Amino acid sequence: MATTRRPATRKAATSRKPSLRVERQLQRDGHRVLAGMDEVGRGALAGPVTVGVVLIDETSRSAPTGVKDSKLLTPAARVAMVPKIRRWALDFAVGHASPAEIDEIGIIAALRLAGMRALAAVGTVPDLVILDGNHDWLTAPDEVGLFAFADESGPVTPPVTTMIKADLKCSSVAAASVLAKVERDALMVAAAPEHPAYGWEENKGYAAPEHLAALEAYGATDLHRRSWRLPGVAGENEGAAPAGLPVDDDETGAGTAAGATPETSAEMIAR
Incomplete structure (x- = not known):
């Protein structure tokens, strides 16, 4: 009697644990030292944008059990994973770009600034950076095609591959996301007592209901991205970009609230 095999569900496909399969293939292609990189805070209304980087080489063993994208871990599990990742990685670092820097140069350039700060903090120059997503925000437009980490004029981005x-696939990138998320969350929790109405100890600066209500009642603080058209804040953001939907990079999904995008698509590409 013939049997019918049920097709794999989307849930099953996305629940597969990250591994070093992709990294090992890249190493066989000649990229010995790899940097997994991921960002958090891109869609928040307040606080920095943060980039984590984790370096591995051919001697690195499988990642610690439980390493996965930070959005799939509880806060306690993420914190517990940090020392394990630090022991496992060849090197690691986290870089930030402040709300003031985001306002000054835009979110894409701020992402690059945070990423370059993270790379500058590690002691080894990677042969290749694995960047989550399909957009290389790390490489400045005038550096496309350059493959040296530094030259006479200053830092230059190493080669980047996007995925x-x-x-969800690469242990190095998943580990970087955990480091970035834990450090950024800690910064927002530390800032929360100075601005208790906004609920940052819970929402970490994303557009949760209590955060939006406080913005409407009290306005923006010095940790808000004032160049954004902040929901409920009138008058402070004249000339800001049209409202829309920011990237949701928070496990609560709070970052998807309408009315909080920093730039139009054209402006983001231009940066």
């Missing part, structure tokens, strides 16, 4: 859902 959609790299945080």
